[in-house]
Amino acid sequence: MDDNAKVLLDTLLAGRADEQDGDPLPDDKLFELFALEQILKHAEISQEEVLAGQIGGGDDGGIDGLYSFLDGTLLEEDAAILEVDFDPRKVKTGVELSLVLVQAKRSDSFTETAIQKIDRTLSEILDLSKDEEYLREVLSPEIAERAEIFRRSWERLATRHPVISVQMRYVTKGDTRKVNEKVTKRAKRLQAAIADVNPRATATVDLIGARELVDLAAEEKTYTLQLAYSEMATADQSHLLLVRLEDYLKFISDDGALRKHIFDWNVRDYEGGVEVNKEILKSLEDPNGPEFWWLNNGVTVICSQASSQGKTLSLDDVQVVNGLQSSVSIYNYLSEAKEDDPARSRSILVRVIATQDPDTRDRVIRATNRQTAVQAASLRATDSIQRDLEQYFFGEDWYYERRKNYYRNQGKPAARIITIPYLAQAVLAMGFSDPSNSRARPSSLLKRDADYNRIFDPKTDYGIYLWLAKAQKTVDGVLRSAKLQSGGHTNLRFHTAMTVVAKRFGERVYSPKQLVSLIADEVVVAEVPSAAKAVAEALQAYSEETAMDRIDQMVKSGDFTEFLLGRLFPDDV
Numbered sequence: 001m002d003d004n005a006k007v008l009l010d011t012l013l014a015g016r017a018d019e020q021d022g023d024p025l026p027d028d029k030l031f032e033l034f035a036l037e038q039i040l041k042h043a044e045i046s047q048e049e050v051l052a053g054q055i056g057g058g059d060d061g062g063i064d065g066l067y068s069f070l071d072g073t074l075l076e077e078d079a080a081i082l083e084v085d086f087d088p089r090k091v092k093t094g095v096e097l098s099l100v101l102v103q104a105k106r107s108d109s110f111t112e113t114a115i116q117k118i119d120r121t122l123s124e125i126l127d128l129s130k131d132e133e134y135l136r137e138v139l140s141p142e143i144a145e146r147a148e149i150f151r152r153s154w155e156r157l158a159t160r161h162p163v164i165s166v167q168m169r170y171v172t173k174g175d176t177r178k179v180n181e182k183v184t185k186r187a188k189r190l191q192a193a194i195a196d197v198n199p200r201a202t203a204t205v206d207l208i209g210a211r212e213l214v215d216l217a218a219e220e221k222t223y224t225l226q227l228a229y230s231e232m233a234t235a236d237q238s239h240l241l242l243v244r245l246e247d248y249l250k251f252i253s254d255d256g257a258l259r260k261h262i263f264d265w266n267v268r269d270y271e272g273g274v275e276v277n278k279e280i281l282k283s284l285e286d287p288n289g290p291e292f293w294w295l296n297n298g299v300t301v302i303c304s305q306a307s308s309q310g311k312t313l314s315l316d317d318v319q320v321v322n323g324l325q326s327s328v329s330i331y332n333y334l335s336e337a338k339e340d341d342p343a344r345s346r347s348i349l350v351r352v353i354a355t356q357d358p359d360t361r362d363r364v365i366r367a368t369n370r371q372t373a374v375q376a377a378s379l380r381a382t383d384s385i386q387r388d389l390e391q392y393f394f395g396e397d398w399y400y401e402r403r404k405n406y407y408r409n410q411g412k413p414a415a416r417i418i419t420i421p422y423l424a425q426a427v428l429a430m431g432f433s434d435p436s437n438s439r440a441r442p443s444s445l446l447k448r449d450a451d452y453n454r455i456f457d458p459k460t461d462y463g464i465y466l467w468l469a470k471a472q473k474t475v476d477g478v479l480r481s482a483k484l485q486s487g488g489h490t491n492l493r494f495h496t497a498m499t500v501v502a503k504r505f506g507e508r509v510y511s512p513k514q515l516v517s518l519i520a521d522e523v524v525v526a527e528v529p530s531a532a533k534a535v536a537e538a539l540q541a542y543s544e545e546t547a548m549d550r551i552d553q554m555v556k557s558g559d560f561t562e563f564l565l566g567r568l569f570p571d572d573v
Contacts, residue, residue, distance in 0.1 A: 031105075038048050041219065046401075061120070066102075074152070097164055103321045166201065167204050172211065228250075229242060246344040263324050264406065362387065389402070389465055397416065427456075429472070438559075463519045470523070496531045501518075538567050
């Protein structure tokens with residue numbers, strides 16, 4: 001069985017390698033990426049977010065992937081909670097702050113030494129008395145930077161008494177049934193040591209081998225669900241249901257966990273302790289309160305097909321497009337409620353609309369979210385330019401993912417999937433010569449209408465958007481496969497992309513529209529190394545001139561971008 005699992009795993013890895021464009025990833029990096037993708041599958045994060053947490057190079061402290069989550073939502077370096085003026089009171093008391101760490105080694109066994117190394121690293125990360133500069137002395141700058149997201153969030157949330165969760169995953173191609181007893185004991189000691197960090201902390205240390213990886217890869221998200229109801233009114237392909245909260249909980253959860261993937265098309269994420277959610281919680285807690293659906297607007301579900309048998313509706317391709325706040329509030333409350341809690345027998349109003357027309361889906365999403373204060377940025381995926389870009393990319397055998405993980409969940413090649421944030425970063429870096437903002441604002445780049453409208457201009461040739469996306473993919477592929485110092489890919493990628501395009505164009509680029517003459521010829525791998533070298537040399541010179549020694553800070557600075565452009569085109573200064 002062990003040999004079969006390894007054979008199957010090698011087959012999966014070979015298939016993953018075939019999806020790569022450009023230079024192939026080294027086998028160890030490919031295994032790391034595959035392991036990270038499988039372990040984080042239930043976290044519902046994008047491919048770029050997986051890659052952003054992949055740690056490379058020396059001094060990694062035995063950690064190949066590091067991710068922080070706040071109540072299940074990934075935290076990036078520009079997360080709102082890390083902003084100076086963030087008010088912790090926006091977060092509910094007892095919120096879960098999770099740190100997920102992965103070590104993935106392409107060996108055939110698990111070793112005690114590997115866990116010892118992880119133990120030392122975690123003891124440093126979880127000791128808040130040691131500052132970031134100290135971490136940078138004992139660990140790589142990249143892992144220190146990723147660890148600071150968790151550490152700063154922990155400090156910011158101190159008054160909200162967060163529940164700290166540390167999840168360590170040690171992955172190899174080995175057989176978990178044949179692990180040396182010393183390794184098992186070491187893993188248990190590590191788990192106990194993590195739990196001792198904080199009385200409210202929980203810790204898990206899991207060993208994952210070839211069989212577990214194969215099983216994870218075979219897991220598929222369920223989009224066909226059953227929804228039991230009490231009453232139903234039907235008109236054509238739409239249904240209005242009264243559903244007991246207990247039955248709705250079963251619909252939105254699986255084995256105790258929220259089915260996050262059925263909320264991918266909701267325009268907002270869960271907003272925690274905002275006023276509307278406090279009111280929802282009050283209506284659930286009041287044992288003598290009126291019916292839940294009298295006080296709440298309910299939810300809207302879109303599906304491709306719906307059929308009823310008895311008092312159960314079977315729904316295909318389910319997406320909850322409105323009502324995330326109510327749904328998560330219900331999930332949070334009933335998951336902890338007693339079996340005889342009166343709230344379980346109350347009802348929620350559920351609108352079910354069966355349609356396979358994408359334009360109709362988008363109109364429903366917009367219409368059902370107009371009654372609440374939703375920022376325009378939350379509805380970007382339904383904008384006409386986003387739908388047009390998806391159609392244009394698809395016609396060129398590329399997949400523009402305006403709905404998070406939509407094509408990834410269909411098994412499309414990761415190398416050909418482009419998300420809205422990825423395209424925005426590429427356009428800003430190469431089309432506007434602003435790679436510093438692309439690097440500094442991975443998750444907040446499109447919050448401001450002015451930024452969004454500048455980047456996504458319907459007057460720009462759609463071929464330019466695809467060309468820029470492919471150019472960034474080429475740069476990323478070369479840098480990921482190169483043996484760079486820790487953080488090299490993350491810190492160099494956007495400035496390298498800008499340099500490649502600026503060199504080809506012959507001068508600084510101020511607008512993507514200027515690049516229309518270049519799109520007949522794609523960026524090739526051979527152009528990337530010299531551009532990356534130019535960026536690295538500029539960083540060294542800029543560091544000597546400014547006495548700055550942190551690459552991650554320099555590449556986020558607009559001053560460095562101007563310095564780099566001045567070196568590339570000295571006659572224009």
